[in-house]
Amino acid sequence: MATSKKTTAKTKRPTKSVTKSAAAKSSSAKTASARTTKARARKTPAKVVAAPVKSTTTQSDPKSLRKWNMIAAALLFGQAIAIAALSGSAGTRSIVANYLTLDTLQTKAAGHAVYAQGTHRLFDLNLVYVVIAFLMAGTLAHLAAATWHRRHYENDLGRNRNALRWVAAAVSGSLVLGAVALVTGVVDLASLLMLAALTVITALFSHLLEVTKRRTADGESLKRWVINTIAIAAGLVPWLVIGMYVKDSIVFGSGLPQYIYWLDGSAFILFMALAVNLFLSGRGKGRWSSYLFSERVCIAIAVVLSSAVAWQLFAGILR
Secondary structure, three states: OHHHHHHHHHHHHHHHHHHHHHHHHHHHHHHHHHHHHHHHHHHOOOOOOOOOOOOOHHHHOHHHHHHHHHHHHHHHHHHHHHHHHHOOOOOEEEEEEEEEEEOHHHHHHHOOOOEEEEEEEEEEEEHHHHHHHHHHHHHHHHHHHHOOOHHHHHHHHHOOOOHHHHHHHHHHHHHHHHHHHHHHOOOEHHHHHHHHHHHHHHHHHHHHHHHHOOOOOHHHHHHHHHHHHHHHHHHHHHHHHHHHHHHHHHHHOOOOOHHHHHHHHHHHHHHHHHHHHHHHHHHOOHHHHOHHHHHHHHHHHHHHHHHHHHHHHHHHHHO
16 A cells, blocks of 8 residues: 555656646746737837828919919900000000111211211001000910910929910010010110010020029039029119110100109019019028919919009000
């Protein structure tokens, strides 16, 4: 019996040992699993629920400008119709050609060839046609941006440039400046063509500034400076010419009608406002960091400029 008990005791000891070993393995497995879970939790970033963001479609979507262009086109077209219906024929100016010619009387008296300044009237131009022309040019530009040219226009805006803006500025701006120059006394055809050419150059180089403004290489910096200088000079020379005509009329003549001073001053300020808008857009700071904001400002100023010049001419000479 004693032998049997001892044998039983001996056989029971391995069972307890196996149980303890299994428990230890299970405990270590749980510990390892817990450590693995914690490690995964550390590596896996917690999901962050983003706060709802207010829609900025009207501020960042080029498609939002369709409404602006449609309104601008409607405003300019309506004014063109109104001025065409209400204007008379009092706003006619004679376009002339200046040239040198032989003065026969002075030549006979002096005994040698004497040349004098000659003037030849080429044709008469009613300013109402010029006003209607620049209002319709603006209408077509804004209508194109909102309809048949819309895709290309919006693609350009997405790249922070706008070729259509500067085509419209070249055409409409030349006509607006020509109308202002005509009533100020610039009636020589060659001078008028020069002013128009300088306006086109200003628009062209302004577009080049937009195309190159994102390039920051050393060579591009000099190129941008040259383009900017040419654009500024070409834009200021026409106003220098108009200013000289105003000054000469005051100094050597009896002065100009009062409405012309207001016309010249307001047109100059609005043209400079367009230049400042381009400058701020190039700097890209504040609200002008968005090219779409710059485009809205340009649309507004362009409509105000055309409207102001048109109605001041109507009030002063066309009615």
